[in-house]
Amino acid sequence: DADVTQTPRNRITKTGKRIMLECSQTKGHDRMYWYRQDPGLGLRLIYYSFDVKDINKGEISDGYSVSRQAQAKFSLSLESAIPNQTALYFCATSDITGNYGYTFGSGTRLTVV
Amino acid sequence: GDSVTQMEGPVTLSEEAFLTINCTYTATGYPSLFWYVQYPGEGLQLLLKATKADDKGSNKGFEATYRKETTSFHLEKGSVQVSDSAVYFCALSGKQAGTALIFGKGTTLSVSS
Numbered sequence: 001d002a003d004v005t006q007t008p009r010n011r012i013t014k015t016g017k018r019i020m021l022e023c024s025q026t027k028g029h030d031r032m033y034w035y036r037q038d039p040g041l042g043l044r045l046i047y048y049s050f051d052v053k054d055i056n057k058g059e060i061s062d063g064y065s066v067s068r069q070a071q072a073k074f075s076l077s078l079e080s081a082i083p084n085q086t087a088l089y090f091c092a093t094s095d096i097t098g099n100y101g102y103t104f105g106s107g108t109r110l111t112v113v
Numbered sequence: 114g115d116s117v118t119q120m121e122g123p124v125t126l127s128e129e130a131f132l133t134i135n136c137t138y139t140a141t142g143y144p145s146l147f148w149y150v151q152y153p154g155e156g157l158q159l160l161l162k163a164t165k166a167d168d169k170g171s172n173k174g175f176e177a178t179y180r181k182e183t184t185s186f187h188l189e190k191g192s193v194q195v196s197d198s199a200v201y202f203c204a205l206s207g208k209q210a211g212t213a214l215i216f217g218k219g220t221t222l223s224v225s226s
Binding site: 004033035040041042043044045048058090092094098099100101102103104105106107 | 147149155156158159162215216217218
């Protein structure tokens with residue numbers, strides 16, 4: 001099994017729909033992150049969580065919400081999807097220092113039509 | 114705030130050519146620096162890292178040296194292969210508590226035989 005598992009891998013949804021992207025990790029780390037990748041823009045941080053009771057907004061949190069259900073699970077929701085949220089979404093996890101790098105999932109490709 | 118600037122691509126090389134991808138950063142204090150690689154259709158993988166000035170990170174023939182005086186962390190490889198074709202991201206992790214990894218916009222490398 002992968003260290004970080006994201007579901008679904010691909011999703012097409014309609015404008016205005018609510019959608020949830022799920023992430024689970026088996027690294028035993030406290031810290032988890034959601035990033036969005038767009039061509040030419042690199043990865044931008046949406047939300048991050050340093051433990052189950054800690055949630056922080058990132059650079060581009062508007063239009064998104066998150067839930068940290070357990071140490072191993074961190075889900076991202078789009079309450080009312082819009083076309084400019086079409087992107088590749090990555091979940092990641094790290095230890096408390098972050099100095100050993102982050103472990104990323106394989107990504108969820110979301111298309112909003 | 115902290116930021117990472119890396120050279121724009123795409124970079125197109127012939128097999129066995131020398132590779133340099135420039136990366137400079139702006140940060141408070143002395144961050145940890147990383148290079149990640151994203152192969153087509155996959156998530157990001159940690160390629161190498163350096164956590165203090167003058168450290169050299171290396172992996173799979175790639176190298177990068179943490180230069181505090183020029184705030185740079187350029188990625189180099191002496192002889193690229195077709196299998197090195199990917200997107201490369203420079204990233205930093207600030208030393209301040211409560212920060213997450215900040216990425217550059219990525220550089221696409223294409224190597225032809």
